[in-house]
Amino acid sequence: MKQILLISTLLTLSASATAQLPSAMEVGSRMYPGWNLGNTLEAGDGNIFSTNAAGNLNFETYWQSTKTSQAVIDFVKAQGFRSVRIPCSWMMGHVYDGTDVTVHPDWMKRVKEIVDYCINDDLYVVLNDHWDGGWLENNLASYNTETAEQLKSLWTQIANEFKDYDEHLLFAGFNEPDCNVSNQPNAQRIAALESYEQDFVDAVRATGGNNASRILVVQAPSTSIEHACNYLHMPTDVLEGHMMVEVHYYTPPQFTGVWENNSPLYFWGAANHVPSGSYTQYNATWGEEDYLYNQLKMMYDHYTTKGYPVILGEYGANWRNLGNAALQKKHDASIKLFNRLVCEYSINHGAVPFVWDINVANQNGTGGIMTVIDRNSLSVFCPPAMEGILEGTAAATWPAISDIEQIETADPKEKQSSQLPTYNLWGQPTTDSQRGFVIRRGKLILR
Numbered sequence: 001m002k003q004i005l006l007i008s009t010l011l012t013l014s015a016s017a018t019a020q021l022p023s024a025m026e027v028g029s030r031m032y033p034g035w036n037l038g039n040t041l042e043a044g045d046g047n048i049f050s051t052n053a054a055g056n057l058n059f060e061t062y063w064q065s066t067k068t069s070q071a072v073i074d075f076v077k078a079q080g081f082r083s084v085r086i087p088c089s090w091m092m093g094h095v096y097d098g099t100d101v102t103v104h105p106d107w108m109k110r111v112k113e114i115v116d117y118c119i120n121d122d123l124y125v126v127l128n129d130h131w132d133g134g135w136l137e138n139n140l141a142s143y144n145t146e147t148a149e150q151l152k153s154l155w156t157q158i159a160n161e162f163k164d165y166d167e168h169l170l171f172a173g174f175n176e177p178d179c180n181v182s183n184q185p186n187a188q189r190i191a192a193l194e195s196y197e198q199d200f201v202d203a204v205r206a207t208g209g210n211n212a213s214r215i216l217v218v219q220a221p222s223t224s225i226e227h228a229c230n231y232l233h234m235p236t237d238v239l240e241g242h243m244m245v246e247v248h249y250y251t252p253p254q255f256t257g258v259w260e261n262n263s264p265l266y267f268w269g270a271a272n273h274v275p276s277g278s279y280t281q282y283n284a285t286w287g288e289e290d291y292l293y294n295q296l297k298m299m300y301d302h303y304t305t306k307g308y309p310v311i312l313g314e315y316g317a318n319w320r321n322l323g324n325a326a327l328q329k330k331h332d333a334s335i336k337l338f339n340r341l342v343c344e345y346s347i348n349h350g351a352v353p354f355v356w357d358i359n360v361a362n363q364n365g366t367g368g369i370m371t372v373i374d375r376n377s378l379s380v381f382c383p384p385a386m387e388g389i390l391e392g393t394a395a396a397t398w399p400a401i402s403d404i405e406q407i408e409t410a411d412p413k414e415k416q417s418s419q420l421p422t423y424n425l426w427g428q429p430t431t432d433s434q435r436g437f438v439i440r441r442g443k444l445i446l447r
């Protein structure tokens with residue numbers, strides 16, 4: 001039977017006894033809701049391995065106009081966010097010796113400053129290697145040893161820079177690794193990605209310190225929920241319960257604005273549809289409440305219940321100006337509901353949602369924009385989205401699941417603890433002579 005009592009206490013005691021950072025499930029329970037510092041540290045000119053004496057610090061305002069400050073992060077915290085995802089480029093103009101990929105110290109210093117702004121506010125941080133000119137994410141046709149060495153060099157540098165940070169800092173190896181060919185999953189590309197993700201995990205763990213138990217986030221092929229559930233094999237790790245899996249959610253793309261194909265959708269959710277008239281063509285016909293729920297339920301079944309909570313690293317929908325009060329009301333309600341249910345369903349299923357935010361305070365008419373916070377004026381730009389995020393978070397409950405899933409009686413034929421580590425209820429290693437309740441392979445066992 002499922003065991004939900006004493007879980008938090010047992011995990012806390014285990015962490016202190018073994019001097020490890022808390023588990024992924026415990027950290028995830030403190031992280032929601034999350035916000036993206038979008039179009040900022042990942043911005044650039046697409047030039048891979050290009051060098052610059054100053055580390056191209058100007059790229060921070062290449063795609064948006066506000067230099068990140070403590071005041072910006074303070075405002076984000078004040079809105080109720082508990083985590084910041086920092087999409088970050090490294091290879092794209094921030095190395096100073098070409099293909100040897102040594103990160104320019106000026107860039108590393110700036111990244112660290114922004115991480116520290118978040119840590120100062122007791123926020124959790126997910127720091128990644130974003131698109132980065134596509135140096136690796138768009139080049140997964142096969143596993144390449146030279147590329148692997150560059151990847152390991154990059155993450156060894158990052159990990160060493162942040163080695164002493166506690167569980168508030170998480171590392172994510174990639175962003176949206178392209179594992180499709182002609183919109184179909186490709187086995188060879190997925191295999192290459194999984195090999196690179198293993199290199200990422202191994203490189204970070206090898207640096208020691210808090211990195212030995214830091215939460216590491218691995219990306220599903222194309223950050224697709226279907227690919228995550230059907231194709232992804234998680235990397236091996238030196239310890240259990242300290243990895244998360246990342247997916248993104250922009251569905252249906254005609255509503256979110258990621259891909260409109262000349263057929264935009266303005267109204268999402270059954271209660272927000274236009275019932276009649278010419279604007280019925282703008283009602284979503286798929287990808288609504290039930291679809292969203294089932295997608296997140298799939299992630300819960302495949303990952304959360306197995307001790308891998310989920311990072312919903314990006315989601316969002318373009319907020320549009322329809323120029324008609326009645327229609328605008330329905331569209332605003334659609335934006336609010338979308339954000340509310342993404343947050344509520346994510347958190348209920350052990351996933352931490354991070355809204356995408358690009359800091360462009362202009363709705364662009366019916367084209368819309370994916371901005372929640374105006375960093376220039378330190379104000380909320382899209383109230384429907386912000387209201388939805390807060391309401392969805394308030395309505396949700398992190399699942400009562402941990403590494404301890406059930407109580408069972410020990411099987412005398414099971415391998416001995418020399419091969420399967422066993423712990424007492426205080427999280428301390430124990431021997432086969434221990435009688436009573438012990439923890440083995442994530443289960444509470446009576447022997």
